Amino acid sequence: MTSLLRQLHASGQAIWLDFLDRQFLAEGGLRKLALHDGVTGVTSNPSIFEKAMGHGDAYDPGFRAALAQGDIGAQDLYESQAIEDIRAAAADLRPVYERLNGRDGYVSMEVSPYISNDTGATIAEAQRLWHRIGVPNLMIKVPGNSAGVPAVRQLTADGVNVNITLLFAIEAYQAVAEAYMAGLEARLAKGDPIDRIASVASFFVSRIDARIDKTIDARLAAGDREAEALTALRGKVAIANAKLAYAWYQEMIESKRWRNLAAQGAMPQRLLWASTGVKDPRFPDTLYVDTLIGPDTINTMPPQTMAAFRDHGTLAQTLAADLIGAQNVLAEVDRLGLDLAEVTASLVSDGVNQFAQATDALLGTVAAKRAEIVGDTINTMTATLPEALRQKVEVRLEMMRKEAWPRRLWEGDPSLWTGKGEDHWLGWLAAGQERQVDPDALVRLREHAQTNTNAVLLGMGGSSLGPEVLARILGNAPSHPRLHVLDTTDPAQITEVARSIDLEKTLFIVSSKSGSTMEPALLRSYFFALSGRQGDQFIAVTDPGSDLEKIAMNDRFAQIFSGDPTIGGRYSVLSVFGMVPAAVIGRDVMALYAAASPMVLSCGGDVPPQENPGLWLGAIIGEAATAGRDKLTIVASARLEPLGAWLEQLLAESTGKNGHGIVPVDLEPLGDPASYGDDRLFVHFALTSDVDAEQEAKLNMLEAAGQPIVRISLAQPERITQEFFRWEIATAIAGAIIGINPFDQPDVEAAKVAARQLVAAYETAGTLEPETPVAEDENFAIFALQDESAPDDTVIAMLRRHFAALEPGNYAGFLAYLERNASDAAALAMMRVAVRDARRVATVAGFGPRFLHSTGQAYKGGPNSGVFLVITRDPDPDLAIPGHKASFGTVQLAQARGDAAVLAQRGRRVLRLHLKKSGGGLEALQAAIAAAL
Numbered sequence: 036m037t038s039l040l041r042q043l044h045a046s047g048q049a050i051w052l053d054f055l056d057r058q059f060l061a062e063g064g065l066r067k068l069a070l071h072d073g074v075t076g077v078t079s080n081p082s083i084f085e086k087a088m089g090h091g092d093a094y095d096p097g098f099r100a101a102l103a104q105g106d107i108g109a110q111d112l113y114e115s116q117a118i119e120d121i122r123a124a125a126a127d128l129r130p131v132y133e134r135l136n137g138r139d140g141y142v143s144m145e146v147s148p149y150i151s152n153d154t155g156a157t158i159a160e161a162q163r164l165w166h167r168i169g170v171p172n173l174m175i176k177v178p179g180n181s182a183g184v185p186a187v188r189q190l191t192a193d194g195v196n197v198n199i200t201l202l203f204a205i206e207a208y209q210a211v212a213e214a215y216m217a218g219l220e221a222r223l224a225k226g227d228p229i230d231r232i233a234s235v236a237s238f239f240v241s242r243i244d245a246r247i248d249k250t251i252d253a254r255l256a257a258g259d260r261e262a263e264a265l266t267a268l269r270g271k272v273a274i275a276n277a278k279l280a281y282a283w284y285q286e287m288i289e290s291k292r293w294r295n296l297a298a299q300g301a302m303p304q305r306l307l308w309a310s311t312g313v314k315d316p317r318f319p320d321t322l323y324v325d326t327l328i329g330p331d332t333i334n335t336m337p338p339q340t341m342a343a344f345r346d347h348g349t350l351a352q353t354l355a356a357d358l359i360g361a362q363n364v365l366a367e368v369d370r371l372g373l374d375l376a377e378v379t380a381s382l383v384s385d386g387v388n389q390f391a392q393a394t395d396a397l398l399g400t401v402a403a404k405r406a407e408i409v410g411d412t413i414n415t416m417t418a419t420l421p422e423a424l425r426q427k428v429e430v431r432l433e434m435m436r437k438e439a440w441p442r443r444l445w446e447g448d449p450s451l452w453t454g455k456g457e458d459h460w461l462g463w464l465a466a467g468q469e470r471q472v473d474p475d476a477l478v479r480l481r482e483h484a485q486t487n488t489n490a491v492l493l494g495m496g497g498s499s500l501g502p503e504v505l506a507r508i509l510g511n512a513p514s515h516p517r518l519h520v521l522d523t524t525d526p527a528q529i530t531e532v533a534r535s536i537d538l539e540k541t542l543f544i545v546s547s548k549s550g551s552t553m554e555p556a557l558l559r560s561y562f563f564a565l566s567g568r569q570g571d572q573f574i575a576v577t578d579p580g581s582d583l584e585k586i587a588m589n590d591r592f593a594q595i596f597s598g599d600p601t602i603g604g605r606y607s608v609l610s611v612f613g614m615v616p617a618a619v620i621g622r623d624v625m626a627l628y629a630a631a632s633p634m635v636l637s638c639g640g641d642v643p644p645q646e647n648p649g650l651w652l653g654a655i656i657g658e659a660a661t662a663g664r665d666k667l668t669i670v671a672s673a674r675l676e677p678l679g680a681w682l683e684q685l686l687a688e689s690t691g692k693n694g695h696g697i698v699p700v701d702l703e704p705l706g707d708p709a710s711y712g713d714d715r716l717f718v719h720f721a722l723t724s725d726v727d728a729e730q731e732a733k734l735n736m737l738e739a740a741g742q743p744i745v746r747i748s749l750a751q752p753e754r755i756t757q758e759f760f761r762w763e764i765a766t767a768i769a770g771a772i773i774g775i776n777p778f779d780q781p782d783v784e785a786a787k788v789a790a791r792q793l794v795a796a797y798e799t800a801g802t803l804e805p806e807t808p809v810a811e812d813e814n815f816a817i818f819a820l821q822d823e824s825a826p827d828d829t830v831i832a833m834l835r836r837h838f839a840a841l842e843p844g845n846y847a848g849f850l851a852y853l854e855r856n857a858s859d860a861a862a863l864a865m866m867r868v869a870v871r872d873a874r875r876v877a878t879v880a881g882f883g884p885r886f887l888h889s890t891g892q893a894y895k896g897g898p899n900s901g902v903f904l905v906i907t908r909d910p911d912p913d914l915a916i917p918g919h920k921a922s923f924g925t926v927q928l929a930q931a932r933g934d935a936a937v938l939a940q941r942g943r944r945v946l947r948l949h950l951k952k953s954g955g956g957l958e959a960l961q962a963a964i965a966a967a968l
């Protein structure tokens with residue numbers, strides 16, 4: 036016997052399937068439905084794909100096959116599989132399409148719900164899918180909201196078959212019918228054919244009842260006086276609404292305008308009943324089929340509804356019947372104040388949101404599958420967090436998902452931060468995708484650099500720290516120069532580098548985005564003179580139009596590499612600022628990008644926060660910071676230790692402002708649980724081949740003691756590039772949580788100005804302004820910045836008072852304007868441990884002026900919890916700067932004094948201690964601090 040469904044089909048209403056699934060297609064499910072039940076079309080939507088792809092492992096072989104062609108992001112991976120299904124379904128229905136001469140046999144695929152409010156993006160995406168899928172019996176689904184209507188017109192004019200979805204109100208349907216006609220007319224005006232353009236208007240049914248009936252039930256429960264009238268409307272409104280839409284359709288096809296189009300071959304835009312699955316168990320499960328049967332319409336049914344109708348549907352031409360009854364129902368709706376207009380309007384936006392949520396879930400699963408499949412190419416990360424913090428992170432991740440943070444970050448939406456131009460600073464996102472460099476130029480540079488034994492990079496902050504990490508972690512390739520990074524004015528350090536290089540076989544890289552930073556300018560003068568003004572031994576990396584660019588041209592530098600002015604220094608390592616020095620030391624820059632790529636894809640705008648390693652980390656560090664765990668303590672296995680200096684700048688300069696932010700703690704030796712308060716977040720970086728059992732054991736103890744620990748593991752050193760990208764994303768996100776602009780550095784300039792003034796005064800007077808110590812002994816002289824000395828103060832008494840000021844949650848800073856070498860670093864580390872263990876506070880250390888262009892921002896602009904000891908000494912021997920009265924030593928001292936003065940002006944607790952020549956230097960200071968604690 037012919038199935039009821041087939042009879043329905045024969046009655047003039049098309050039956051489409053509102054479902055799609057790979058296994059179902061593979062088993063020939065659709066072909067069977069077409070054959071036995073007369074099914075002539077398929078609709079899909081994000082929820083349908085979420086059900087298909089988001090659960091189980093039916094798509095795993097497909098995911099694997101797609102990724103075997105090359106790594107792609109979650110959205111592309113999803114799309115590759117969805118398109119495969121759509122094409123398979125279209126192939127199954129192709130015979131129907133051919134037999135009916137294009138009148139039916141269509142499969143619909145929906146544009147991303149994320150762009151539903153953007154007409155231009157909707158048009159572009161619909162076009163892209165249309166061409167990519169490339170089959171004639173395809174329909175692209177576009178929402179029928181206000182942004183969708185003009186898209187329908189345009190797409191129709193362009194010859195794309197459109198299925199307009201999420202129609203609830205008759206007026207909305209009328210608008211899309213009008214857009215369809217206008218699109219056809221536009222084609223005619225261009226002389227294009229219109230006889231093969233198909234369109235359907237998907238009018239949603241059951242969702243209206245679900246919403247209205249809920250209101251009715253609430254009113255009934257509240258004892259509404261109109262109980263009887265309200266009850267009579269249950270399950271009636273959606274059908275009445277659909278009937279009236281159909282009545283309008285019938286009028287429309289009789290209109291002169293339509294008859295004109297029909298005369299030229301136009302196919303009517305059929306009404307398609309969608310959302311026909313019955314939600315209320317009190318209604319018959321075939322309700323929205325039985326009542327909506329009429330010619331030239333479509334009913335798209337989920338499999339259960341199809342099965343129900345096949346089993347016990349009622350076949351009669353109901354759609355055009357009892358129109359008066361339908362009008363009465365809507366009049367009653369009006370009279371009873373049920374506000375259908377409000378219901379249908381909110382159903383549109385709810386529908387878009389629902390599809391967006393389904394897409395989030397779907398992309399989350401696809402991203403997780405991708406991570407599993409390409410897993411061993413991605414650095415791993417785990418986090419053990421105290422329960423309260425873990426919960427805050429969860430809540431934040433869900434909020435980020437709802438508010439679409441990944442997409443908004445990649446789209447450059449400044450409202451993620453303070454809304455003050457942050458969108459102009461996001462060039463680093465593209466830089467991570469190798470879009471900022473000229474690969475051929477870097478290959479040539481790599482070859483050219485080989486003639487040198489040494490390279491010296493002159494730059495500060497973002498222009499030096501990334502290159503230093505690359506040079507120290509990756510090292511120079513065989514027969515390529517060794518890179519020295521000079522980011523100082525310390526005479527001894529400069530002399531040491533000058534001594535260790537063969538001048539004639541050294542390539543100098545002058546690196547400065549602004550091209551006007553004082554230290555690289557002075558260092559350039561010094562080495563340019565030293566080289567005998569050999570411009571061909573110099574290259575510049577700088578932003579276009581900078582002073583440095585002009586000087587480099589003037590002095591005939593061998594090459595100038597231009598940066599991207601939309602990338603701030605600390606986010607520049609994956610741009611020319613990191614890649615030029617990488618090429619110089621013989622590294623294959625494209626291989627470095629290839630190593631970064633899996634992380635870049637994992638952190639994409641299409642990866643929901645829960646699966647997005649950058650957003651996840653950003654949520655952890657942002658939430659930790661706002662909960663008082665603002666001392667991000669970096670622990671690294673030996674080979675990765677250099678990363679900390681780069682990370683310090685990124686975190687501190689980005690987040691430490693307006694009294695908020697993260698204070699990075701680098702190179703503080705690990706202690707016992709008792710050494711730490713509850714203001715820490717530990718981050719451990721380890722190279723898998725570089726296991727340090729003692730470090731791991733200490734971390735395990737901290738973890739057992741309830742300290743939060745994030746562990747990041749790299750299988751290969753080249754994958755450090757992944758951490759650059761992950762941390763840039765995480766920092767930007769943490770900045771959004773903290774509520775600051777992560778791309779400016781408002782407090783750095785003050786210290787620079789103060790130092791410049793002191794140097795300028797020196798250039799005229801030939802001496803720095805004199806100052807008087809407030810306490811002094813044979814080793815040290817102390818200069819107080821605040822009025823905090825007592826008349827008979829000793830150095831020890833002042834140091835004692837200084838460290839006694841440290842309260843829980845504070846940190847001690849050692850700001851050393853000294854040569855940065857292993858012994859100074861070790862001495863500072865010992866002092867830090869002594870202070871940490873005595874006062875249970877975090878400690879930081881920086882060499883000046885290097886840290887001024889890095890953590891200095893947070894010390895001045897971040898939380899006022901630092902207690903700083905600025906350490907200076909007279910340089911011996913000093914080093915002259917060509918063309919200047921001031922020596923490097925004078926500049927360094929001026930920088931220290933300027934820095935200390937600005938810290939004091941900002942209300943920071945600060946003491947300056949000058950190491951006297953006669954004293955024992957840092958060893959003596961260590962002893963003094965031990966005595967003072």
Ligand SMILES: O=P(O)(O)OC[C@H]1O[C@](O)(CO)[C@@H](O)[C@@H]1O
Nearest residue numbers: 496497498547548549552604888
């Ligand atoms: O690359 P430039 O312009 O020389 O700047 C160096 C560093 O100085 C700073 O501007 C801070 O002074 C950093 O943000 C930057 O990375």
